[in-house]
Amino acid sequence: MPRRPVILEGERVFLSPPTKEDVELLLESINDKEVTQYLNLFPRIMTREMEERWLDNILNGREKDLFFFSIILKENGSLIGNSSLKVDFFNRTGRLGISLWRKDLWGRGLGRESVILTLDYGFNVLSLDVISLDVMEFNERAINCYKSVGFKEVGRKRCRILRGSKKYDLIEMDMLRDEFNEMHESKVMEICSDSIRS
Numbered sequence: 472m473p474r475r476p477v478i479l480e481g482e483r484v485f486l487s488p489p490t491k492e493d494v495e496l497l498l499e500s501i502n503d504k505e506v507t508q509y510l511n512l513f514p515r516i517m518t519r520e521m522e523e524r525w526l527d528n529i530l531n532g533r534e535k536d537l538f539f540f541s542i543i544l545k546e547n548g549s550l551i552g553n554s555s556l557k558v559d560f561f562n563r564t565g566r567l568g569i570s571l572w573r574k575d576l577w578g579r580g581l582g583r584e585s586v587i588l589t590l591d592y593g594f595n596v597l598s599l600d601v602i603s604l605d606v607m608e609f610n611e612r613a614i615n616c617y618k619s620v621g622f623k624e625v626g627r628k629r630c631r632i633l634r635g636s637k638k639y640d641l642i643e644m645d646m647l648r649d650e651f652n653e654m655h656e657s658k659v660m661e662i663c664s665d666s667i668r669s
Contacts (some may be wrong), residue, residue: 472482472507475543479592479658481584486540486554486592487503496550500572507608508569508634511641538592542571542585551576554589558597565593565607567604583616587655590620595650595659603645607632614642621654622646 475487500506501517529539536559542552552571559565567589571582593599605628606613622644630638 474548475541477667478540479588480545481588481658483545484581484588485543485545485550486588487543489526489539489541489553491523491526491530493550493553494519494522494526496572497526497553500570503574505574506570506572509607509613511605511607511632514625516640536595538649539574540589540592542581544576544581549573552580552585554585555588556593556597556599556602558599563598563600565599565602567602578612582613583620586616586620588658590646590651591655591657591659594651595657599648601645601647602651603643605641605643607634608642609634617644620646621650629655
């Protein structure tokens with residue numbers, strides 16, 4: 472398996488541009504209710520054609536305000552998920568999205584590492600001032616992950632999501648660039664420093 476291009480690299484995962492081949496895992500996962508119960512998506516079956524068209528829009532630059540990354544496991548080069556930033560360039564803000572499609576890898580800290588790399592890109596490559604997200608109140612694993620990297624709860628959208636016969640709140644969280652850079656060592660700054668030294 473050829474090594475994919477690296478955008479930002481962590482200890483166990485790296486971010487890479489998406490490829491057409493990614494559609495296989497995307498299609499399998501987007502129709503898995505155990506995976507998508509945590510995503511704020513309209514509950515419908517996604518066809519191969521729909522996924523290919525959506526991915527084609529990203530690959531051909533038709534989603535100019537969306538930065539979409541494939542999350543690659545370093546040990547074997549396999550695709551395990553995706554992260555994204557939906558950017559408002561005028562206000563220098565972004566919305567974070569992330570999904571680990573591989574359920575067998577949940578709970579190992581790979582999502583946390585992927586979030587940090589995506590935030591680093593948003594704050595230190597795109598120069599965003601604030602990155603926000605919303606998360607369903609029952610997604611405790613994600614909430615704990617976001618808090619551990621420095622996100623703060625800033626509000627709630629009440630009774631926003633229907634799952635089964637019950638309505639749930641969406642928790643709104645955000646983080647400022649200074650807060651991120653105080654907590655985390657930037658891989659972007661590391662690359663810049665190495666380039667200057669060489």
